[in-house]
Amino acid sequence: MSEIDAPAEASDTDPSQTAPSxxxxxxxxxxxxPQGMREALTxxxxxxxxxxxxxxxxxxxxxxxxxxxxxxALRDRLIVVPAGSLKVRANDTExxxxxxxxxxxxTAETAAEAVLVMYPDGGGHRSVLYVLExxxxxxxxxFTDRLHGALWVGxxxxxxxxxxxxxxxxxxRDALGGDLEPYRDAExxxxxxxxxxxxxxxPRGTATDLERIADELRLTKDEWEIARLQDxxxxxxxxxxDIVRELPMVLARGGRRGERWLEGTFWRRARQxxxxxxxxxxxxxxxxxTVLHWTHNDGDIVPGQLLLADMGVETNSLxxxxxxxxxxxxxxxTPTQRRMYEAVxxxxxxxxxxxxxxxxxxxxxxxxxxxxxxxLHSWGIxxxxxxxxxxxxxxxxxxxxxRRYTLHGVSHMLGIDVxxxxxxxxxxxxxxxxxPGYVLTVEPGLYFQLNDRSVPAEFRGxxxxxxxxxxVTDGDPVNLSVGLPRAPDEITAWMADIQASPASI
Ligand SMILES: [Mn+2]
Numbered sequence: 001m002s003e004i005d006a007p008a009e010a011s012d013t014d015p016s017q018t019a020p021s022x023x024x025x026x027x028x029x030x031x032x033x034p035q036g037m038r039e040a041l042t043x044x045x046x047x048x049x050x051x052x053x054x055x056x057x058x059x060x061x062x063x064x065x066x067x068x069x070x071x072x073a074l075r076d077r078l079i080v081v082p083a084g085s086l087k088v089r090a091n092d093t094e095x096x097x098x099x100x101x102x103x104x105x106x107t108a109e110t111a112a113e114a115v116l117v118m119y120p121d122g123g124g125h126r127s128v129l130y131v132l133e134x135x136x137x138x139x140x141x142x143f144t145d146r147l148h149g150a151l152w153v154g155x156x157x158x159x160x161x162x163x164x165x166x167x168x169x170x171x172x173r174d175a176l177g178g179d180l181e182p183y184r185d186a187e188x189x190x191x192x193x194x195x196x197x198x199x200x201x202x203p204r205g206t207a208t209d210l211e212r213i214a215d216e217l218r219l220t221k222d223e224w225e226i227a228r229l230q231d232x233x234x235x236x237x238x239x240x241x242d243i244v245r246e247l248p249m250v251l252a253r254g255g256r257r258g259e260r261w262l263e264g265t266f267w268r269r270a271r272q273x274x275x276x277x278x279x280x281x282x283x284x285x286x287x288x289x290t291v292l293h294w295t296h297n298d299g300d301i302v303p304g305q306l307l308l309a310d311m312g313v314e315t316n317s318l319x320x321x322x323x324x325x326x327x328x329x330x331x332x333x334t335p336t337q338r339r340m341y342e343a344v345x346x347x348x349x350x351x352x353x354x355x356x357x358x359x360x361x362x363x364x365x366x367x368x369x370x371x372x373x374x375x376l377h378s379w380g381i382x383x384x385x386x387x388x389x390x391x392x393x394x395x396x397x398x399x400x401x402x403r404r405y406t407l408h409g410v411s412h413m414l415g416i417d418v419x420x421x422x423x424x425x426x427x428x429x430x431x432x433x434x435x436p437g438y439v440l441t442v443e444p445g446l447y448f449q450l451n452d453r454s455v456p457a458e459f460r461g462x463x464x465x466x467x468x469x470x471x472v473t474d475g476d477p478v479n480l481s482v483g484l485p486r487a488p489d490e491i492t493a494w495m496a497d498i499q500a501s502p503a504s505i
Pocket of ligand 1: 322412441443467
């Protein structure tokens with residue numbers, strides 16, 4: 001990251017703005033660039049080296065198929081879906097950009113500040129993708145625009161290349177305002193809140209139906225998306241192998257902040273094989289595993305602990321895995337750890353068996369939770385039977401007491417978002433039947449807090465969660481994350497095997 005010696009141009013809202021101030025200095029502490037210097041610096045350049053498009057070559061027809069479904073659901077409406085704008089992290093640095101999920105789903109594009117517009121046209125829609133082309137050689141912004149100068153941030157693909165790769169009409173982002181002007185008062189479905197400059201162009205646009213409709217359509221993954229989710233799970237498997245391989249080294253060095261080290265190890269795999277992690281990795285050693293969203297990951301790792309690792313690689317198409325494994329950091333289970341682990345494994349198997357076409361979404365949750373409650377009762381922790389604790393009559397005395405230890409629902413939809421399809425109505429998601437092409441997690445867990453007086457001392461501070469990504473089909477459920485072992489002895493053997501073999505990249 002460079003600041004000194006080059007005049008940085010912060011172009012706040014208008015990405016095409018490249019004009020420097022009178023002195024040529026554009027941000028605090030920048031060195032002035034007089035007119036003569038500007039002319040000298042902008043002369044004598046060939047075009048900037050092209051940057052290839054990063055999407056898969058086969059993405060276009062699938063994205064077109066998704067647009068056709070949205071088109072049919074929003075007939076005669078203007079549809080506007082921005083990728084989103086850059087977000088400031090601090091001062092003049094931005095967060096890494098991640099396109100809005102609806103945009104990525106409809107275009108297979110992930111570029112910052114791009115916008116999809118679907119114009120009503122003869123009962124259907126004509127789709128146009130507006131992309132930003134960065135400031136090239138011959139213009140001052142090539143040197144001075146730290147957000148969009150090709151010299152500063154690398155070039156982007158040409159409009160022609162984007163159009164050929166994604167099989168869509170492409171126009172420059174600077175044409176968007178003029179193209180939308182005739183629609184300023186039209187009834188528009190617009191994904192608001194992602195790009196303020198786009199929201200301002202269509203002040204009467206509404207977001208509600210578009211998000212709901214897209215999220216309900218996104219419940220069913222097409223074959224291309226299923227393949228990407230499989231890619232995400234496969235890369236995630238390799239990331240888990242990476243952290244297992246480094247555990248002996250972490251322990252040998254005293255384990256200090258070992259959770260953080262392993263977080264970095266997994267992140268390297270995510271960046272190597274995909275775009276990023278799909279959500280903040282959770283690495284909870286010992287009682288940190290009882291904290292559902294433990295993303296501080298700053299704890300030590302010491303022998304005798306279980307490590308709960310909940311991590312997922314996000315592909316370049318932005319599809320993510322969401323996988324949890326829990327294992328003893330030395331590979332050796334204590335009897336209590338094993339007993340607890342086997343209960344969760346049995347619960348997960350019961351849940352996965354319910355992930356069938358036609359079953360309702362909550363069937364996996366009910367089946368898994370019943371198994372957990374039954375074990376909790378048999379251990380003397382739950383004072384009532386599973387039948388009482390899992391009663392659908394929530395007013396019944398004793399109902400729901402297992403929730404002190406199970407804490408969360410067993411499933412959620414998975415796709416481009418880790419908690420996918422959040423805007424879908426309850427009647428099609430939570431209360432709706434599963435269908436072929438749905439992908440959901442099955443992730444039961446047991447959590448005994450360190451300070452919970454209701455459990456025997458031997459259980460306190462222990463946490464187990466097992467999470468896999470399940471594809472619903474016409475037949476049996478397909479486990480996309482089956483590449484990682486689950487049986488306790490298989491985990492021990494897997495760890496020894498991985499730790500005896502070199503890393504692969
Ligand atoms: Mn999950």
